[in-house]
Amino acid sequence: AQSVTQPDIHITVSEGASLELRCNYSYGATPYLFWYVQSPGQGLQLLLKYFSGDTLVQGIKGFEAEFKRSQSSFNLRKPSVHWSDAAEYFCAVGGSNTGKLIFGQGTTLQVKP
């Protein structure tokens, strides 16, 4: 069955520290992978996507993610976190030709000053 797992429900990092949010997926075919961010009271905003080519993709707000097929992972990284990055982050997988996405449960990021 298709699924997305975000193992960390809640992460706290200090401002300026590096960040890595984990995402593991289960998908039978070539996946299309997405990371979204949701700030309180807002909808989901696309950070980045992967569908082919270079396995390291750059997104908005200084985020990047690396697709590792052998590990079925698509982890999100940022070298230096800002207080404004505090939000909930969702990993999603698609590719069934329907446009449907399967979302992970989300990881809440808290940033300490």
Next chain:
Amino acid sequence: DAGVIQSPRHEVTEMGQEVTLRCKPISGHNSLFWYRQTMMRGLELLIYFNNNVPIDDSGMPEDRFSAKMPNASFSTLKIQPSEPRDSAVYFCASRLAGTDYQPQHFGDGTRLSIL
């Protein structure tokens, strides 16, 4: 460019009342999705449309929920009668259909409270 527009942003109503949520997708997008988000269940896909036609409504919780897309620029999600357990944030998203790498673009949601 205008994003996905949802209205109202907040709705508070009493149990048993009819609730109608509205969505205007991004112009030119031909797929539209309705989601529900709760703390307990996370983000759930309720229904989606391609070219105004409902394709998969398997996520609609029960017959009290219905959705329509009368044209390419408007969709509604209706709950009748509403119940307290319907309280959630409802999101609409749209995308350009045709390839799976086209991302979904989300509105800011409607926060629904049923008393």
